[in-house]
Amino acid sequence: MRRAGLRTRVIAGFAAGALALSASMAFISYELTRSSLLAGRERATMRATAYDARIITASLAGDRPDVLAVLKTLDTGGNRRTLVRRDGVLYTRNTDPGAADAVPAALRRLVEQGGQGAQWVRVDGVPALVIGVSLSPTTALYEIDYLRELDQTLRTLAWVLGLVAAAVAAAGAGLGWYATRYVLRPLRSVADAAQGITDGDLSARLDPAAEPDLARLTASFNGMVDQLARRHERDRRFAADVSHELRSPLQTLAASASVLHRRREHLDERTALAAGLVVEEIERFQSLVDDLLELARSDQPARRAPVDPHALARRVTEGQSLDPGLVEPAGDDASRWLVDRRRLEQILANLLDNAIRHGGGPVAVRLTCVAGTGRVEVDDEGPGVRPADRAVIFDRFVRGRSAGARGGGDGTGLGLSLVAQHAKAHGGRVVVLDRPGGGARFRVELPGVVP
Amino acid sequence: MTTDPTWHDAWVAGVLVIEDDDRIRLSLMLALEDEGYSVRGVSSAEDGLLAQRAEPADTVLVDLMLPGVDGFECIRQLRRDDDVPIVVVSARDDTHDIVAALEAGADDYLVKPVAVKELSARLRALRRRGRAVLSAVSTLVFGDLEILPEAGEVRVAGAPVALTRTEFRLLCELAEHPGLVLTRQQLLQRVWEYDVGDERLVDVHIGRLRQKIEDDSRAPRRLVTVRGMGYKLAR
Numbered sequence: 084m085r086r087a088g089l090r091t092r093v094i095a096g097f098a099a100g101a102l103a104l105s106a107s108m109a110f111i112s113y114e115l116t117r118s119s120l121l122a123g124r125e126r127a128t129m130r131a132t133a134y135d136a137r138i139i140t141a142s143l144a145g146d147r148p149d150v151l152a153v154l155k156t157l158d159t160g161g162n163r164r165t166l167v168r169r170d171g172v173l174y175t176r177n178t179d180p181g182a183a184d185a186v187p188a189a190l191r192r193l194v195e196q197g198g199q200g201a202q203w204v205r206v207d208g209v210p211a212l213v214i215g216v217s218l219s220p221t222t223a224l225y226e227i228d229y230l231r232e233l234d235q236t237l238r239t240l241a242w243v244l245g246l247v248a249a250a251v252a253a254a255g256a257g258l259g260w261y262a263t264r265y266v267l268r269p270l271r272s273v274a275d276a277a278q279g280i281t282d283g284d285l286s287a288r289l290d291p292a293a294e295p296d297l298a299r300l301t302a303s304f305n306g307m308v309d310q311l312a313r314r315h316e317r318d319r320r321f322a323a324d325v326s327h328e329l330r331s332p333l334q335t336l337a338a339s340a341s342v343l344h345r346r347r348e349h350l351d352e353r354t355a356l357a358a359g360l361v362v363e364e365i366e367r368f369q370s371l372v373d374d375l376l377e378l379a380r381s382d383q384p385a386r387r388a389p390v391d392p393h394a395l396a397r398r399v400t401e402g403q404s405l406d407p408g409l410v411e412p413a414g415d416d417a418s419r420w421l422v423d424r425r426r427l428e429q430i431l432a433n434l435l436d437n438a439i440r441h442g443g444g445p446v447a448v449r450l451t452c453v454a455g456t457g458r459v460e461v462d463d464e465g466p467g468v469r470p471a472d473r474a475v476i477f478d479r480f481v482r483g484r485s486a487g488a489r490g491g492g493d494g495t496g497l498g499l500s501l502v503a504q505h506a507k508a509h510g511g512r513v514v515v516l517d518r519p520g521g522g523a524r525f526r527v528e529l530p531g532v533v534p
Numbered sequence: 535m536t537t538d539p540t541w542h543d544a545w546v547a548g549v550l551v552i553e554d555d556d557r558i559r560l561s562l563m564l565a566l567e568d569e570g571y572s573v574r575g576v577s578s579a580e581d582g583l584l585a586q587r588a589e590p591a592d593t594v595l596v597d598l599m600l601p602g603v604d605g606f607e608c609i610r611q612l613r614r615d616d617d618v619p620i621v622v623v624s625a626r627d628d629t630h631d632i633v634a635a636l637e638a639g640a641d642d643y644l645v646k647p648v649a650v651k652e653l654s655a656r657l658r659a660l661r662r663r664g665r666a667v668l669s670a671v672s673t674l675v676f677g678d679l680e681i682l683p684e685a686g687e688v689r690v691a692g693a694p695v696a697l698t699r700t701e702f703r704l705l706c707e708l709a710e711h712p713g714l715v716l717t718r719q720q721l722l723q724r725v726w727e728y729d730v731g732d733e734r735l736v737d738v739h740i741g742r743l744r745q746k747i748e749d750d751s752r753a754p755r756r757l758v759t760v761r762g763m764g765y766k767l768a769r
Binding site for chain 1: 562
């Protein structure tokens with residue numbers, strides 16, 4: 084399972100802490116309120132019962148007293164019910180039919196034995212207090228105090244306290260959210276700076292004064308970027324130096340080779356043969372240096388601009404002394420692509436070159452646009468690429484098997500890896516497929532050619 | 535319409551090679567002489583400027599990394615004197631260097647190692663650029679901008695403006711298609727005769743042209759950019 088984010092965890096922690104605190108506070112307040120309310124009520128009821136007991140005892144002093152009449156004289160209010168059991172007969176007011184069943188057996192036994200007691204019961208879902216007093220060996224008084232309002236009050240109180248607890252938990256979560264946002268803000272500027280560096284802006288630095296608590300992070304981040312910038316600059320200068328140091332002697336070689344080539348008829352046979360080798364090898368060396376230098380800087384982002392891909396493909400095809408009619412005419416999809424012109428040009432040139440060297444020459448060049456992704460396909464009718472070779476064919480210095488004999492004018496072994504690099508610079512890829520009807524089909528996908 | 539097919543044999547152009555590397559200079563001189571050019575070589579910008587003043591060559595090839603006065607300054611000083619075509623042949627392929635050299639006034643930029651055939655093709659293209667292309671029309675007028683192709687003159691509000699051959703040819707190409715957008719690639723083909731070339735050549739030359747014919751080169755009214763397409767000359 085994926086681990087929840089720091090922020091989620093902090094917010095959850097804040098919420099849980101706030102909930103625990105507020106819930107226990109609510110619980111304690113409820114319990115205190117409840118017990119104090121109930122105790123007060125119990126005392127009041129006890130007093131009322133004692134009062135009633137005195138009245139009833141006085142009223143029943145004579146012979147054959149009317150118990151019911153006595154009961155009716157009692158002021159019991161809306162919540163209290165009075166029962167009198169005398170000589171095994173239970174007297175109660177007519178209006179209280181269910182009251183008789185409310186007295187628990189245990190209490191009755193206690194009272195019948197001459198004692199007195201109080202017990203909390205629940206009658207029809209309403210809590211009630213039953214108090215029993217023995218007035219004489221044959222007479223017992225029970226009073227039942229229904230706590231309907233008190234119950235309602237406690238219920239409301241529980242609701243309110245529950246809501247308050249939930250609100251406090253939510254407030255805790257909100258506080259956590261705010262706190263993490265506040266705490267994570269400096270980290271966001273670190274993230275922004277890192278993103279900027281990823282995008283190639285090596286001048287991005289963090290302000291050490293902005294957040295004293297993060298001074299160490301800021302310092303080490305800036306140190307890292309400095310280091311990166313120095314290394315990047317060193318690499319760039321090294322590449323530039325290598326480029327310069329290789330290109331200068333190559334210029335002498337290229338110019339001298341042209342002189343040799345022009346005068347080959349004046350040379351004796353052996354010298355002409357050797358001169359021919361020198362000229363050819365210089366050309367190969369030159370393209371190798373070009374490809375290597377290109378590869379060294381191909382990790383730079385693509386510089387996209389609108390390009391007519393079909394016109395470009397026709398020009399490149401012509402440039403390789405091929406029939407521009409190989410380029411299949413444009414459909415009704417995008418007539419202009421947003422691509423790096425130089426890279427697309429090299430993709431086409433290298434794929435055509437590959438088809439010439441290893442596929443017996445290209446038979447079709449297709450440029451289509453599917454859902455904003457430009458697709459460049461070059462087909463040949465050669466032997467195709469064996470599945471085992473497909474994984475390595477785009478690696479550096481891998482040459483096709485058909486060129487195992489290493490005939491004259493062999494490639495640099497960098498062409499297809501450059502194609503892969505150029506595709507990658509556009510966020511795309513290159514794959515090699517079987518062409519229906521035999522041969523290989525190289526397909527380059529370049530996303531985002533239509534904005 | 536303009537070129538004599540035998541010009542290459544009939545006319546031997548003078549090329550001045552300013553290159554501090556002795557071997558490169560010697561090999562370029564040998565190869566260009568084989569191509570039919572009359573070549574002189576010097577090893578510093580100072581010598582090059584002196585040689586060009588004493589006996590002007592038709593085209594100057596210049597390296598950027600020179601001892602003493604560097605290639606950029608050399609181009610600026612050559613350009614101050616006249617509109618001789620200047621081709622940079624440098625091992626540096628950094629965008630900054632290319633743009634800076636073109637802005638200093640170079641007409642073309644080639645990265646070493648350049649094949650002699652290619653170099654020769656560039657020199658021929660440069661030479662052709664000097665010739666009038668619009669012989670049929672005597673004057674083209676775009677508001678207060680006047681182009682006299684035959685005389686090779688351009689006037690803004692009546693005052694003559696000095697353009698290099700490349701700038702002039704670029705302006706003529708745009709003037710030939712009034713109100714029509716020409717892409718950078720089209721301009722590269724027509725002015726520089728490149729099949730596939732570096733579009734920075736066009737952009738920098740357009741910038742230089744604007745500095746000469748616009749009142750405010752940052753807010754061009756005559757030579758306008760059409761985003762994503764190319765350039766056009768507003769009628």
